[in-house]
Amino acid sequence: MKIKVSFVCQEVVGNMKDGIYEVPEGSTISDLFAVCEKENNIFINDEYRKWLLFLADGKPVKWDTVLHNVDTVHVIRAAVGG
Amino acid sequence: MRKKSQERVVGAMYGYVGKLLFVDLTNRTFEVRDLDEKTARDYVGGLSLGAKILYDEMPAKTPVFAPESMIGFVSSPANGTGPFMGGRFTVVSKSPVTGGFNDASAGGNFGPLMKRAGYDAIFFKGISEKPVYVFIDDGKVEFRDATHLWGKTTMALERAIKEELGDPKVAIASIGPGGENLSNMAGIMHDEHRAAARGGSGAVMGSKKLKAVVVRGNHRVQPYDREAVLALNKEVAEWQKGPVAPVFELFTNHGTGGTYESGILNGDTSVKNWLGTAADLTEEQRKKPTSQEQDKLFKVRKYACHACPVGCGAIYSVKDGKWPIEETGRPEYETDGMFGSMLLNDDVYAINQCNFLCNEYGLDTISVGATIAWLMECYNNGVFTKEEIDGIDLTWGNADAIVAMTEKICKGEGIGKILQAGSVAAAKHFNKGFEALVHASGIEIPQHDPRWSPGLARTYQYDPTPGRHVKGGLSIHYGNQPPEVRYDYTNTGERDVNGVVYSEALYATGFCTMSDFGLPPEIHIKFLTAVTGFEYTPEEARNLGIRSYTIRHAFNLREGFRRKDFTISDRIIGIPPLKEGPTAGVTVDAKMIADNFFRELGWNLDDAVPTKESLERVGGLENVIKDLYPNG
Ligand code: SF4
Numbered sequence: 001m002k003i004k005v006s007f008v009c010q011e012v013v014g015n016m017k018d019g020i021y022e023v024p025e026g027s028t029i030s031d032l033f034a035v036c037e038k039e040n041n042i043f044i045n046d047e048y049r050k051w052l053l054f055l056a057d058g059k060p061v062k063w064d065t066v067l068h069n070v071d072t073v074h075v076i077r078a079a080v081g082g
Numbered sequence: 083m084r085k086k087s088q089e090r091v092v093g094a095m096y097g098y099v100g101k102l103l104f105v106d107l108t109n110r111t112f113e114v115r116d117l118d119e120k121t122a123r124d125y126v127g128g129l130s131l132g133a134k135i136l137y138d139e140m141p142a143k144t145p146v147f148a149p150e151s152m153i154g155f156v157s158s159p160a161n162g163t164g165p166f167m168g169g170r171f172t173v174v175s176k177s178p179v180t181g182g183f184n185d186a187s188a189g190g191n192f193g194p195l196m197k198r199a200g201y202d203a204i205f206f207k208g209i210s211e212k213p214v215y216v217f218i219d220d221g222k223v224e225f226r227d228a229t230h231l232w233g234k235t236t237m238a239l240e241r242a243i244k245e246e247l248g249d250p251k252v253a254i255a256s257i258g259p260g261g262e263n264l265s266n267m268a269g270i271m272h273d274e275h276r277a278a279a280r281g282g283s284g285a286v287m288g289s290k291k292l293k294a295v296v297v298r299g300n301h302r303v304q305p306y307d308r309e310a311v312l313a314l315n316k317e318v319a320e321w322q323k324g325p326v327a328p329v330f331e332l333f334t335n336h337g338t339g340g341t342y343e344s345g346i347l348n349g350d351t352s353v354k355n356w357l358g359t360a361a362d363l364t365e366e367q368r369k370k371p372t373s374q375e376q377d378k379l380f381k382v383r384k385y386a387c388h389a390c391p392v393g394c395g396a397i398y399s400v401k402d403g404k405w406p407i408e409e410t411g412r413p414e415y416e417t418d419g420m421f422g423s424m425l426l427n428d429d430v431y432a433i434n435q436c437n438f439l440c441n442e443y444g445l446d447t448i449s450v451g452a453t454i455a456w457l458m459e460c461y462n463n464g465v466f467t468k469e470e471i472d473g474i475d476l477t478w479g480n481a482d483a484i485v486a487m488t489e490k491i492c493k494g495e496g497i498g499k500i501l502q503a504g505s506v507a508a509a510k511h512f513n514k515g516f517e518a519l520v521h522a523s524g525i526e527i528p529q530h531d532p533r534w535s536p537g538l539a540r541t542y543q544y545d546p547t548p549g550r551h552v553k554g555g556l557s558i559h560y561g562n563q564p565p566e567v568r569y570d571y572t573n574t575g576e577r578d579v580n581g582v583v584y585s586e587a588l589y590a591t592g593f594c595t596m597s598d599f600g601l602p603p604e605i606h607i608k609f610l611t612a613v614t615g616f617e618y619t620p621e622e623a624r625n626l627g628i629r630s631y632t633i634r635h636a637f638n639l640r641e642g643f644r645r646k647d648f649t650i651s652d653r654i655i656g657i658p659p660l661k662e663g664p665t666a667g668v669t670v671d672a673k674m675i676a677d678n679f680f681r682e683l684g685w686n687l688d689d690a691v692p693t694k695e696s697l698e699r700v701g702g703l704e705n706v707i708k709d710l711y712p713n714g
Contacts, residue, residue: 006365008343008344008347009328009344011328011331011332011335011340012328047324047325047327048327048328050325051328051329053348053562055347055348055664058347058359058360058662058663058664059664060348060564060664076344076347076348077329077332077344078562079328079332079341079599080344080345080415080530080559080561080562081338081339081340081342081345081415081416082338082414082415082416082552082595082596
């Protein structure tokens with residue numbers, strides 16, 4: 001399954017690149033993120049992972065959500081402006 | 083109280099000057115009173131102390147622009163005594179918008195410098211015959227003619243006063259033409275780019291012909307335990323480098339506007355007057371107004387409030403485009419949202435021009451942007467014709483039209499004269515467009531959506547200062563909880579009240595609204611003790627927050643407000659629910675959240691009046707008990 005991943009949280013993930021990432025059907029967000037880490041050679045520690053939220057085709061999902069027929073995943077920050 | 087600081091220069095108390103100034107502008111007289119230790123300990127500072135003084139000194143049901151109406155500038159113990167992020171002061175008054183209590187706070191340097199000038203708080207009543215500015219110079223009070231300054235915009239005004247006084251270092255809180263015109267949206271500007279913007283306190287100043295309050299002085303207020311303050315600051319620095327490092331990095335580099343795009347994506351930031359979703363904007367349209375992108379175009383330098391290591395502010399200069407600006411503050415997240423996604427606008431030159439105009443004319447960007455959004459929706463639905471809105475083609479996303487309308491509002495020209503009163507008053511004036519209004523008790527809603535973070539429904543509707551995202555409760559951040567947590571409306575009362583307790587004490591102590599990420603949890607009470615020497619048991623610390631909330635609420639009750647009078651627009655709580663996007667299908671059970679909250683406080687559910695027992699439990703609310711329960 002090819003998924004377009006868009007990072008809207010550069011202060012957390014650094015220079016991870018937006019792009020198409022491939023994971024097997026039935027993969028979780030966690031699996032997808034691991035692929036992103038590997039391909040970018042950037043690895044995010046648990047302390048920083050706390051600041052990440054995910055949207056699959058615009059809907060909130062969690063690390064363990066299984067992805068089916070998803071086109072786009074946004075990785076966004078769990079921080080809001082004042 | 084044990085004395086710990088080595089040098090103690092002034093004041094009867096640590097962390098305070100110990101003096102309150104009451105100015106009567108009608109007679110040009112003033113009175114200095116001592117701040118007593120019990121009041122300081124019970125009400126601390128900022129919104130809490132301000133509400134206490136307003137409650138005791140201002141007669142009930144005083145019309146907001148009457149001579150007896152009061153406006154207070156209130157510092158806090160953390161101002162100027164060392165704590166990081168502790169520079170915030172608060173303006174309190176009655177609100178011309180809601181008719182109830184209003185507090186608006188701002189960072190910068192005014193709070194610390196007001197204490198240097200010799201006062202913990204300055205309250206004004208009366209109406210000056212001619213425009214005036216009041217100069218507090220090292221304890222002395224001087225009334226100075228402001229006739230020649232009336233009509234000046236805020237940056238030019240600050241510079242003129244500094245030149246007139248021959249001192250570039252005075253701190254100035256002032257109004258622009260918006261306040262002079264008694265606009266419901268008028269705020270108070272200071273340090274050129276900082277605003278105590280919301281609720282119309284600038285209009286209260288304007289009604290008194292008070293153009294500015296200027297402070298300077300050499301009083302040094304000592305903290306009770308300087309070493310403890312330094313040790314706590316060290317903890318803060320470690321916290322900011324540790325668990326919250328990414329957020330610290332975001333705000334220190336890009337300010338609040340760095341969260342614009344993620345806010346739109348997750349459903350927090352409004353799109354199209356709260357009707358739309360991220361899908362109404364292209365990826366490019368979502369990215370352009372982020373401050374990450376705007377910084378590349380306009381950033382000149384960053385700046386910080388007093389004693390703040392975050393420094394979320396920046397100075398912009400717009401050198402090209404249709405609206406060049408020599409110097410302006412970077413738009414905050416709220417402003418980006420209001421003049422950006424709310425209006426389907428991605429023109430950052432227009433956003434900066436609107437921000438600049440609002441700051442210069444002393445108007446609240448949230449209410450101005452929201453009022454334009456209201457009119458834009460009405461216009462696009464054919465409720466208003468082009469002729470009725472001064473020939474401006476206010477179609478969604480039309481940047482030229484947005485700037486033109488902002489200019490009209492700021493200058494009070496044409497339809498802008500009506501719109502200056504805000505969206506609710508404008509709808510009443512024209513007797514149409516009610517279906518497009520989005521507000522809480524008459525004031526426009528800021529850029530955080532209760533359909534995403536449902537606790538905001540209670541906060542917006544029932545906080546004694548309604549329609550504020552910076553007020554306590556389940557908080558904005560609750561939106562980051564998974565749906566099964568945030569949309570479970572049962573048992574929210576304890577968490578909601580805990581959030582209120584936290585934020586009331588945080589702000590009363592003088593900390594910035596961003597301290598909720600910038601400071602380790604609960605450290606504010608340790609700071610408070612380190613600065614003042616006042617010790618609080620956990621129960622007393624809790625009562626501090628509840629007392630602050632209650633005195634603000636009691637002001638409204640005394641004005642005649644009851645639960646039914648606090649309102650919130652259906653749209654913002656998902657009636658009807660959105661059909662698409664991350665919050666599709668959500669209708670917030672606002673009533674249940676509020677019931678839980680009042681129940682937890684021990685207040686009556688039907689009218690939101692605190693029971694006598696609940697007031698007695700908190701303590702320090704004798705005047706409120708007397709007013710609510712005159713027969714015992
Ligand atoms: S975080 Fe920003 S607004 Fe808050 S005190 Fe620091 S510079 Fe001022």
